[in-house]
Amino acid sequence: MLIRRPDDIKSSEITPESVYLNRRAFVGTAGALALGSVLTPDALRALSATGQSQDDKLTSEEDATSYNNYYEFGTSKDDPKEQSKDFQPMPWTVNVDGLVKTPRPFSFDELVGKLPVQDRTYRHRCVEAWSMVIPWQGVMLKDIIARCEPLPGAKFLEMTTLYDPKRMPGQKRAALPWPYKEALRLDEAMNPLTLFATGMYGKPLPNQNGAPLRLVVPWKYGFKGVKAIVKLRFTDKMPNTTWNDAVPSEYGFFANVNPSVDHPRWSQAKERRIGQFLKINTLPFNGYAAQVASMYTGMDLRRYY
Amino acid sequence: MTTASFLTRAEPLVRRGIRPALWLLVLLPAVVLIAQLLLDQLGAEPIEKLEKGSGEWALRLLAASLAVTPLMRLTGWGWLVAQRKFLGLAAFFWAFAHLSVYIVLDWFFDWNEIIKDILEHLYITVGMLAFVLMIPLALTSTKGAIRKIGGVRWNQLHRLVYVSAIAACVHFWWGVKKDVEEPIIYGAIVASLLALRLFWKRGPATPR
Numbered sequence: 001m002l003i004r005r006p007d008d009i010k011s012s013e014i015t016p017e018s019v020y021l022n023r024r025a026f027v028g029t030a031g032a033l034a035l036g037s038v039l040t041p042d043a044l045r046a047l048s049a050t051g052q053s054q055d056d057k058l059t060s061e062e063d064a065t066s067y068n069n070y071y072e073f074g075t076s077k078d079d080p081k082e083q084s085k086d087f088q089p090m091p092w093t094v095n096v097d098g099l100v101k102t103p104r105p106f107s108f109d110e111l112v113g114k115l116p117v118q119d120r121t122y123r124h125r126c127v128e129a130w131s132m133v134i135p136w137q138g139v140m141l142k143d144i145i146a147r148c149e150p151l152p153g154a155k156f157l158e159m160t161t162l163y164d165p166k167r168m169p170g171q172k173r174a175a176l177p178w179p180y181k182e183a184l185r186l187d188e189a190m191n192p193l194t195l196f197a198t199g200m201y202g203k204p205l206p207n208q209n210g211a212p213l214r215l216v217v218p219w220k221y222g223f224k225g226v227k228a229i230v231k232l233r234f235t236d237k238m239p240n241t242t243w244n245d246a247v248p249s250e251y252g253f254f255a256n257v258n259p260s261v262d263h264p265r266w267s268q269a270k271e272r273r274i275g276q277f278l279k280i281n282t283l284p285f286n287g288y289a290a291q292v293a294s295m296y297t298g299m300d301l302r303r304y305y
Numbered sequence: 306m307t308t309a310s311f312l313t314r315a316e317p318l319v320r321r322g323i324r325p326a327l328w329l330l331v332l333l334p335a336v337v338l339i340a341q342l343l344l345d346q347l348g349a350e351p352i353e354k355l356e357k358g359s360g361e362w363a364l365r366l367l368a369a370s371l372a373v374t375p376l377m378r379l380t381g382w383g384w385l386v387a388q389r390k391f392l393g394l395a396a397f398f399w400a401f402a403h404l405s406v407y408i409v410l411d412w413f414f415d416w417n418e419i420i421k422d423i424l425e426h427l428y429i430t431v432g433m434l435a436f437v438l439m440i441p442l443a444l445t446s447t448k449g450a451i452r453k454i455g456g457v458r459w460n461q462l463h464r465l466v467y468v469s470a471i472a473a474c475v476h477f478w479w480g481v482k483k484d485v486e487e488p489i490i491y492g493a494i495v496a497s498l499l500a501l502r503l504f505w506k507r508g509p510a511t512p513r
Contacts, residue, residue: 067349075484078348128482130350175484246483265479266426270418274349278413 055276056123059132061201063274068208069126070227071175072161072168083169084207089228092212098158098233101149108212111147112198115139120195122218124225125257125286131271136216137199142190144232150186154234158183159215162228176242182215182226183239183253185295193218193291196229219285219292221255252305256296257286261305312380323388331395334362335402352410359403360432364473364491366396371470371498378505390446393466397443400436400473428479435472438465470495 070080073087092108118138125131145157163179165171171178188194195216198205205211210227217224223243233239243251250264259269259282270279285292296304338358341347347354370392377385412419422429442463444450451459474495478488 063349071483077350130353262425265428267418267422272350272352277410279415279418 055273055280056121056133057275058121059134059274064132064134064200065206065208067274069128069222070170070208070210072170072178072180072228073208074170075175079170080208081206087167087207087211089207089212092230094213094229095231096148096234097231098235099151099154100234101151106147111144112139112196112213115143117198118195120193120216120218122193122195122216123286124216124218124222125271125282127221127223127251127255127263127268129263129266129268129271129282130274131282132274135201136195136197137202138195138197138216140192141194141196141215142192144196145186145189148232148234150234153236155186155236156183156234156239157186157189158231158233158235158239159226159229160231160233161226162230168228176246180226180242181239182224182241184215184217184224185238186234187295188217188292191292191295193288219256219288221251221257223251224255254296254301254304256292256301256305257282258284258301258305260284261302312382316380316382320382320384324391327388327391327395331366331399334358352406356403356406356411359399359406360477361487363396363399363403364477366392366399367466367470367473368491368494368498370396371466371495375498375501375505394443394446397439400439404436428476431472431479432476435469435476438469438472442466442469467499470499 066081067077068080069077070084073080073083090108093105094108094111095103095105096111097103116139118140119135120138121133121135123131124134141157150157159182161180162168163171184194197210197214197216198212200206200209205214210225213229214227215225215229238253241253243255244253257268262268268282271282272279283289338347338355342351342355345351370389373385373389373392377383377389408414408419412422423433424430442465445454445459445462454462474488474492477491478485481488
């Protein structure tokens with residue numbers, strides 16, 4: 001699986017945002033392609049295949065954009081694509097609040113613009129025991145955090161999805177307590193794997209996948225990946241999170257992928273990779289233990305599920 | 306027109322049309338699901354769609370079979386009893402299809418995992434219970450079996466369908482993540498059909 005750490009990424013590999021946002025024109029630019037500044041799907045596939053015990057073939061873009069859990073746009077898997085088709089993500093503002101030097105609203109560009117764009121192909125493991133392999137584009141959350149200038153007392157970062165039932169029809173029903181909130185410990189948020197995605201498959205992030213800005217934490221269950229983020233709040237106390245609030249016995253704050261701790265109602269030992277027939281074994285921390293396990297040393301992962 | 310005269314007029318029509326209608330009800334969803342599967346119209350997770358679809362049809366038909374006795378009582382149409390058998394067997398076959406999807410497509414005969422799943426996860430346990438209870442009912446659905454067992458004991462045996470229906474609803478409810486709307490609807494329908502029986506219990510005995 002492709003995991004590129006910051007020190008692996010040469011400045012020559014960083015895609016300028018203007019180019020990235022205008023991919024169609026960019027693809028036509030043979031010179032830029034020659035620089036290899038963006039990984040083609042084939043290259044990603046080759047990279048993902050190296051050194052892996054699992055067959056991490058990319059999930060088809062069609063599947064990844066039509067099989068979604070995004071209750072703000074309906075509770076069936078095929079609802080979000082259909083019900084989000086009129087959603088206009090731009091212009092977008094993110095309120096930065098709590099323990100920061102200056103709480104204030106950031107425009108999308110102020111928050112994300114000119115940050116090094118990352119190409120990351122990650123396994124995505126849903127708590128419902130299915131999984132995908134998705135090529136994301138985005139920025140490292142730690143770069144965004146630096147722009148927010150948190151105060152030394154900040155220990156957690158809470159992230160909130162837009163609440164606007166007119167634009168998000170699923171919010172007219174109380175399927176979950178709105179707005180959707182997720183949070184990370186600050187060290188988790190600062191981990192180089194943690195991404196704020198703005199695109200996937202080399203295209204701007206589709207509405208049904210959380211446009212314009214969503215969290216990607218590949219070693220945690222998918223529900224941690226809060227979508228359409230409008231608020232970042234830095235705090236010293238562990239924030240409440242939506243699924244943990246809704247069903248505390250089934251969904252924990254940490255939600256690290258763990259094959260040896262079952263969901264109370266179903267096994268987490270195996271998963272179905274979308275597009276494949278036979279189930280495959282689920283890996284501890286979704287296969288990212290080398291990068292993240294040290295953050296949980298000494299923690300009872302059975303208790304802090 | 307009084308209700309009674311309406312029923313008298315409607316009876317021959319319903320009696321003639323009901324069996325073809327029920328066959329359509331039972332077979333059409335299977336044709337649709339198989340066609341969708343072959344035409345790749347079941348989305349990214351076709352197995353899940355087949356599993357959910359077959360389970361829901363089993364539950365719908367089970368609820369429909371439970372509705373026959375109250376209908377017989379309301380209409381006085383004794384011949385409906387044959388439709389009860391038809392719907393009960395149809396529910397059994399859809400439940401069998403549901404279980405087959407689970408064993409063959411979902412787990413591909415991974416018996417270790419299947420047995421673990423049945424023993425450790427209560428919603429699967431309850432689902433298996435719902436199915437297993439239907440087996441003796443399907444086996445004793447023939448006229449010969451009724452004669453052999455005797456009407457009273459046959460009626461007692463077939464009360465197992467109440468347990469099976471409740472177990473099926475619980476299985477559905479416990480299997481969803483948070484979206485309990487559908488399980489609640491099915492649960493409410495089955496609960497009303499069972500409540501009707503309790504309500505009528507003191508009245509004149511009708512075959513269950």
